[in-house]
Structures are given as structure tokens and as C-alpha cells.
Amino acid sequence: MRANCWMGRNRVEVQDVPDPKILNRRDAIVRITSSAICGSDLHLYDGYVPTMERGDILGHEFMGEVVEVGPGVDNLQLGDRVVVPFPIACGACLQCEAGMYSACENSNPNAGMAEKMWGHATAGIYGYSHLTGGFAGGQAQYARVPFADVGPLKIESDLPDEKVLFLSDILPTGWMGAELCEIKPGDVIAVWGAGPVGQFAIASAYLMGAERVIAIDQYEYRLRMAREKAGAETINFQETSVIETLKEMTAGRGPDACIDAVGMEAKHRVKPLNAYDRVKQAFRLETDRPHALREAVLACRSGGIVSVIGVYGGFVDKFPAGSWMNRSITMKTGQCHVQRYMRPLLAQVERGNIDPSFVVTHRMRLDDTPKGYETFKHKRDDCVKVVLKP
Amino acid sequence: MTSVLSPSTAPSGHRVSPPPGGRSFRGRNVNASPLRGLARGLGVFSLGLGLSQLLSPDELARKAGVDDEPSSRALIRGVGVREVIHAGGLLGTNRLGFWSWTRVAGDVMDLATLGRALQGNRGRRRARTATATAAVAGVTVLDLISAVGNSMAQDEGMGAGGLHLTGAVTVNRPREEVYRFWHRFENLPTFMYHLESVSITGDRRSHWRAAGPLGRSVEWDAEIVDDRPGEYISWHSMPGSGVVNAGSVRFTPAPGGRGTEVRVQLTYVIPGGKLGAAVAKLFGEQPEQQVGDDLRRFKQVMETGEVLRSDGSPAGHSARWQMHQREAQPLPSRV
Numbered sequence: 093m094r095a096n097c098w099m100g101r102n103r104v105e106v107q108d109v110p111d112p113k114i115l116n117r118r119d120a121i122v123r124i125t126s127s128a129i130c131g132s133d134l135h136l137y138d139g140y141v142p143t144m145e146r147g148d149i150l151g152h153e154f155m156g157e158v159v160e161v162g163p164g165v166d167n168l169q170l171g172d173r174v175v176v177p178f179p180i181a182c183g184a185c186l187q188c189e190a191g192m193y194s195a196c197e198n199s200n201p202n203a204g205m206a207e208k209m210w211g212h213a214t215a216g217i218y219g220y221s222h223l224t225g226g227f228a229g230g231q232a233q234y235a236r237v238p239f240a241d242v243g244p245l246k247i248e249s250d251l252p253d254e255k256v257l258f259l260s261d262i263l264p265t266g267w268m269g270a271e272l273c274e275i276k277p278g279d280v281i282a283v284w285g286a287g288p289v290g291q292f293a294i295a296s297a298y299l300m301g302a303e304r305v306i307a308i309d310q311y312e313y314r315l316r317m318a319r320e321k322a323g324a325e326t327i328n329f330q331e332t333s334v335i336e337t338l339k340e341m342t343a344g345r346g347p348d349a350c351i352d353a354v355g356m357e358a359k360h361r362v363k364p365l366n367a368y369d370r371v372k373q374a375f376r377l378e379t380d381r382p383h384a385l386r387e388a389v390l391a392c393r394s395g396g397i398v399s400v401i402g403v404y405g406g407f408v409d410k411f412p413a414g415s416w417m418n419r420s421i422t423m424k425t426g427q428c429h430v431q432r433y434m435r436p437l438l439a440q441v442e443r444g445n446i447d448p449s450f451v452v453t454h455r456m457r458l459d460d461t462p463k464g465y466e467t468f469k470h471k472r473d474d475c476v477k478v479v480l481k482p
Numbered sequence: 483m484t485s486v487l488s489p490s491t492a493p494s495g496h497r498v499s500p501p502p503g504g505r506s507f508r509g510r511n512v513n514a515s516p517l518r519g520l521a522r523g524l525g526v527f528s529l530g531l532g533l534s535q536l537l538s539p540d541e542l543a544r545k546a547g548v549d550d551e552p553s554s555r556a557l558i559r560g561v562g563v564r565e566v567i568h569a570g571g572l573l574g575t576n577r578l579g580f581w582s583w584t585r586v587a588g589d590v591m592d593l594a595t596l597g598r599a600l601q602g603n604r605g606r607r608r609a610r611t612a613t614a615t616a617a618v619a620g621v622t623v624l625d626l627i628s629a630v631g632n633s634m635a636q637d638e639g640m641g642a643g644g645l646h647l648t649g650a651v652t653v654n655r656p657r658e659e660v661y662r663f664w665h666r667f668e669n670l671p672t673f674m675y676h677l678e679s680v681s682i683t684g685d686r687r688s689h690w691r692a693a694g695p696l697g698r699s700v701e702w703d704a705e706i707v708d709d710r711p712g713e714y715i716s717w718h719s720m721p722g723s724g725v726v727n728a729g730s731v732r733f734t735p736a737p738g739g740r741g742t743e744v745r746v747q748l749t750y751v752i753p754g755g756k757l758g759a760a761v762a763k764l765f766g767e768q769p770e771q772q773v774g775d776d777l778r779r780f781k782q783v784m785e786t787g788e789v790l791r792s793d794g795s796p797a798g799h800s801a802r803w804q805m806h807q808r809e810a811q812p813l814p815s816r817v
């Protein structure tokens with residue numbers, strides 16, 4: 093089959109690779125009809141996530157048709173149309189039972205590796221380094237889906253791929269980002285990052301009853317989308333000081349909750365501050381550049397919540413622990429527990445409350461994936477989300 | 483013992499006094515200690531830094547503000563070699579205390595070098611050097627913690643003449659079921675990868691075969707010594723069998739319905755000669771790690787029915803595989 097492979101920093105190639113096979117009783121093989129490139133893939137592409145191997149097949153947002161099932165899968169039939177959640181989860185461990193699917197204790201064959209880095213291991217994830225299991229991803233024609241009796245969501249209606257594909261990751265992720273904010277009437281929510289994840293966090297915050305949602309980014313075209321499609325007010329951080337502006341907009345209170353939808357490759361308006369973290373990252377003295385996270389903590393009202401859905405990999409420097417502690421700020425975070433949200437969100441999509449396809453700006457053939465990565469990485473051609481068709 | 487929770491303030495229905503007999507716990511499993519994790523983490527760090535120093539010394543010289551000295555490039559390459567050696571020591575051996583100390587020594591050298599550069603530099607270059615110096619100073623602290631802690635831990639590691647291994651895992655299944663699965667010793671090779679087979683030969687007797695080095699297997703007979711249904715099993719090798727060993731497993735209910743806590747102890751006596759060498763290799767370079775792997779696979783088998791495989795780790799969870807990942811691509815059909 094054809095598959096998009098990680099070949100080193102800033103290099104992906106679409107190659108011919110072997111077709112996937114059933115390896116475990118509860119596996120299924122899916123013929124992929126749509127997949128997407130995620131901001132998380134950029135962290136791999138840019139070389140900031142350790143334990144990548146040359147040749148790894150990327151991609152964790154995909155859907156398709158079931159073409160083979162193992163003997164332990166009794167809920168799926170050949171021909172079923174399914175969306176696959178990005179965390180691989182067994183459904184039987186204590187974490188899965190508690191709905192914390194992305195912390196599944198049984199789905200990461202490289203758990204020992206993850207424990208060394210993170211203290212405890214997390215779930216396996218498709219195409220997302222060997223720390224999360226070394227599973228081949230879904231930017232390909234076929235993918236093997238472990239624990240297929242737990243994860244995949246059957247789509248029985250004839251909604252087009254683009255309206256349901258993002259149930260695999262970014263719609264639930266944006267939703268969870270807002271849910272972690274425990275939104276109450278009158279709440280003002282600030283969202284760092286107006287990428288696809290940020291856009292869905294904004295839309296979700298409104299659906300949960302937020303009074304105002306403020307989006308922060310540097311790209312005018314993304315901020316425009318946040319205003320026009322998701323209904324946010326916006327701040328361009330290249331033009332003004334974010335913390336001051338947020339204070340002004342909330343008459344000094346600060347947002348009730350802040351969502352970091354940027355993650356480890358945040359930019360900073362002030363060049364030397366940007367450079368400071370870049371140098372430390374280059375020296376591997378910190379792995380992540382936490383500008384958005386720092387700002388979110390400092391901006392949040394005392395007693396508020398900082399919800400972190402942007403991805404971090406290792407260590408950060410100059411975390412404002414004093415502000416966090418002294419001002420009673422709660423931090424909540426996690427890789428999204430997608431399985432928890434897929435069904436209720438599918439219902440929202442079916443009812444027409446959300447149409448997630450508004451973020452799609454680029455549609456490409458699988459063979460053009462390398463171009464997709466470049467366009468998305470450099471935010472060329474007003475790119476927000478790339479969908480790939482095998 | 484008096485309770486800090488008085489009955490009037492405790493939520494109703496909850497226990498109002500702590501259970502008697504709190505105890506101090508001294509972990510045995512050196513492998514699982516956070517300090518070991520720290521040392522290994524510093525190893526990974528050394529590797530990354532070392533490689534970038536070897537591959538792009540110019541860029542690093544510029545970033546650290548030491549790029550005007552002609553000797554900088556050679557110096558940085560030299561430091562790169564040193565870091566890679568440290569990484570090898572921290573990642574590839576068990577002498578974490580020693581290798582952490584070598585890192586401390588290296589940090590002191592770097593601080594001295596950067597200190598000289600700091601005196602000579604001006605302006606932005608000086609700022610860059612200052613940043614690098616601060617960073618190295620921060621890492622020195624981590625190295626010191628790791629060195630002191632791991633040196634202490636090493637002293638209590640492996641006893642002379644034997645391997646004494648322990649491990650623990652929580653399994654989200656009822657205690658009786660977990661006990662029953664373990665009690666059928668034929669099941670052990672499904673998750674204990676050093677075993678090839680175990681067959682039941684009598685009421686309490688069994689025959690064990692383990693994979694030794696160079697395709698040679700080592701075998702012994704064992705018998706169950708103590709068997710308390712649902713709670714505890716212990717066994718040892720029969721007198722006269724080549725490999726002298728003993729093991730036990732204890733099952734206790736995890737609090738609040740969290741399944742079953744499983745605690746295992748294995749002891750292998752290492753004799754002299756060829757047999758000793760074979761037994762010593764049964765558990766590879768990191769014996770405690772292997773027991774941890776076994777228990778993780780045991781948990782997977784109990785909770786999900788089998789050991790999960792991935793493209794990078796086709797044999798399922800195993801520390802050895804984790805060091806030599808294959809790419810995350812389906813295996814070719816013929817293997």
C-alpha cells in the first residue's frame with residue numbers, strides 16, 4: 093500500500109510499504125477513505141518528539157471501511173463505515189473504566205520507555221512516536237486498528253466524511269478543552285491558538301454556555317475564521333500585549349478560564365524571549381517552548397482554570413509556579429479521551445448543532461501529503477486543515 | 483492513636499479514624515525508583531546533546547556565544563564524544579551512580595569553559611553565553627541528585643551469588659481469577675518471556691524450561707511449597723535440579739475495588755561455570771526490568787486476553803525490543 097512515512101526532521105515521503113495484517117485477536121483492518129494532518133503531526137515533523145524512527149507511518153486522524161476483523165471482534169462487520177479514535181484503548185483497565193482512555197494501561201507495548209520519560213506510561217497512539225507504542229498511522233491506504241471492539245465509531249447515516257472525520261481527534265479535543273473549563277453562565281473564556289483545535293474549542297465553549305470567547309493567534313486569516321465561523325472576539329499577539337488586552341477586555345478580572353490550544357512550539361512576539369526558548373530547545377535543556385502556557389497562567393483570573401490541550405512532550409522552563417499556586421489556579425489537561433466524546437458529538441453533528449467541516453481548507457491526494465505538511469506547517473495559502481484522500 | 487478527623491467533621495459513612503499500624507516502606511526495586519528514571523533521562527539528554535555537538539558544532543558554538551575561538555569547534559566535538567559516552571553509561575549499564583558522577587564532572591568542565599567565555603564576551607554574545615551557563619548550572623543540580631541517589635541505591639542492589647528480583651502490578655480482575663490463572667503454571671510462559679515451557683508433572687510438581695544463551699535451554703523441576711487459594715503461592719526448585727531457584731507470588735485486594743495487587747519475588751542462585759553464566763543471562767542486562775515486563779504482560783493477558791503487539795514492538799512489551807525498535811510499518815508478509 094501507499095503510506096506517508098516520517099524520514100527525519102522536516103521530511104516525509106509517500107512510499108510503498110507492506111499491507112497491515114491482523115496481529116491480535118481484537119484487531120480490525122480499515123481501508124481508509126479520509127485522513128488528516130494534525131498540529132500534533134507538526135511536532136513530529138519538526139523533530140521535537142523523541143523516539144521517532146525513519147520509516148514510521150504517520151497519521152492518527154482517519155476513517156474508512158472495515159475490510160477484515162480478528163476473531164475477537166464481534167461488534168463490527170465487513171463493510172462497516174467507521175471513524176477511529178486516535179488513542180488506542182483496551183476498555184478493560186482501571187483507566188479505561190474511569191473513561192480516561194488516553195491513559196489506557198494496556199495499549200502501549202513500549203510502556204517501559206514512556207515510564208522513563210514520564211513516570212507512568214500512557215495509551216498507544218497511531219503514528220505518534222515509539223513512546224506511544226510504535227503503531228503505524230493512518231496517512232495511508234490501510235491501517236490496523238487494535239481493540240477494534242472498543243474504539244471505532246460506526247457511522248450509520250450518510251453524512252459525508254468531512255463532517256465526521258474530525259470525531260477521531262480534534263472535535264472531541266476542542267470539546268474536552270472547553271469541558272475542562274467547567275463553564276458557568278457569564279464566563280469569559282480565552283483560547284490561545286486559532287488552529288483547528290482552537291476553532292473547535294471556541295465553538296464548544298459557546299455550546300456550553302460561555303458568555304464571551306476570546307481567541308488569540310498571530311494569523312489574521314485564522315482569527316477571521318474564529319470571528320466569522322466560531323463567533324469569537326480576537327487578539328493578534330504580534331500586535332499587542334495579550335495579558336494587558338485581556339485585562340482591558342474583562343475590566344481587570346481576567347478570563348475565568350484559559351485554554352492552551354498551541355502546545356510546545358509556541359511563538360513569542362518579543363524576539364529575544366522567543367530566542368531564549370529556541371536556544372534551550374536546541375540544547376535540549378528544555379524540550380518545549382511554553383509561551384502560550386505561561387501567558388495563560390498569568391492571564392487567568394485568580395481561582396480560574398487553565399485547560400491545556402496543546403501538546404507538550406518533555407520539560408519546560410520558567411513555568412510561573414508562583415502565579416499558579418498563590419492565585420489558586422487549577423490546571424487540567426490530557427490527551428483527549430476521544431472514546432468518551434465520540435457518540436454524543438456524533439449526535440450533535442447529526443442534529444446539525446456543529447458542522448466541523450468548516451475548518452477544512454485543503455483537500456489533497458495521499459501522494460501529495462509532503463506538500464500538505466509544508467503548506468500546513470508554514471500556514472501558506474491560508475491553510476487551516478488538510479484532508480487527505482488515499 | 484488519635485484521629486485528626488473528629489466524627490463530627492468527617493463525612494457520614496466514611497471511616498473516621500485511620501487504620502492502626504501505618505508503616506514506613508522501603509522499596510526494593512531499584513529499577514523502578516524515580517532516581518533511576520532521572521539518571522536514564524539524563525542519559526537520553528546526554529545522547530541528544532552529544533549528537534548535536536558532534537553533528538553541528540558550529541551552530542552550538544554560535545548559540546553558546548563561543549564561536550570566535552578557533553578551538554571552539556574541536557572543543558565542542560570533544561564534549562560531544564564525552565556526552566555520548568555518558569549516555570552509553572547511563573542508558574546501557576546498571577552503574578547509574580558512577581555514570582551520574584561522570585556527568586557531574588563534565589558539567590563542572592563546561593561551567594569552567596563557559597565562565598571563561600563569559601569574561602571575554604560582550605553584548606549579545608555575552609547574553610547567549612550567560613543563557614547557556616545558567617542552563618548548564620541547572621543541569622548540574624539534576625546530575626548531583628542523580629549521582630548521590632543512585633550511588634546509594636547501587637550499594638543495596640544485587641546480592642552476591644544470586645539474583646533476587648521483585649516486582650508488583652495491579653490487575654483489574656477479581657483476586658480468585660488472578661490467582662487461578664497464575665496457579666496453572668503452564669500459563670506462565672505466555673507472559674514470562676524467559677520461560678519456554680512449564681509442564682505439570684505431578685500434584686505439586688512441575689518441569690520448567692527456560693531459554694538460555696546460544697539456543698541452549700536450561701531446565702529444572704520445581705514443587706509448590708505453599709499454596710493458599712486466592713492469596714499466595716510459593717515454589718522452589720527440587721533438590722538436585724541444576725538451577726537452584728525459588729519464587730513466590732502474593733495476591734491482595736487493591737483498595738476500593740481497584741482489582742488485585744500482585745507481588746512477585748524470584749530468586750535464582752548463580753553457580754560458577756557455564757551453567758552460572760547461562761542462568762545469569764536468563765534475565766538479560768536488566769533483570770528487574772524483565773520482571774516488570776513480565777508483570778505488565780501478565781496484566782495485559784488478564785485484562786485483555788493477550789499481549790498487545792505493535793509494528794515497532796511486534797513481540798509485545800519487552801525492554802529489549804524497546805531498545806531496538808523497528809519502524810512503525812507493517813511487517814513484510816514473509817518473516
Ligand SMILES: NC(=O)c1ccc[n+]([C@@H]2O[C@H](COP(=O)([O-])OP(=O)(O)OC[C@H]3O[C@@H](n4cnc5c(N)ncnc54)[C@H](O)[C@@H]3O)[C@@H](O)[C@H]2O)c1
Nearest residue numbers: 131132265285287288289354355358359401402403427428
Ligand atoms: N490534547 C489532545 O488530545 C490534542 C489533540 C489534537 C491536537 N492537540 C494539540 O493542539 C495543538 C494545536 O493543534 P492544531 O492542529 O490546532 O495546530 P496548528 O499548528 O494549526 O495551530 C496552532 C496555532 O497556535 C498559534 N500560536 C503559536 N504561538 C502562539 C502563542 N504564543 N499564542 C497564541 N497562539 C499561538 C499558531 O499561530 C497556530 O495558528 C497542538 O499542540 C496539537 O499537538 C492536542
Ligand SMILES: [Zn+2]
Nearest residue numbers: 130131132261
Ligand atoms: Zn491530532
Ligand SMILES: [Zn+2]
Nearest residue numbers: 182185188196
Ligand atoms: Zn485500557
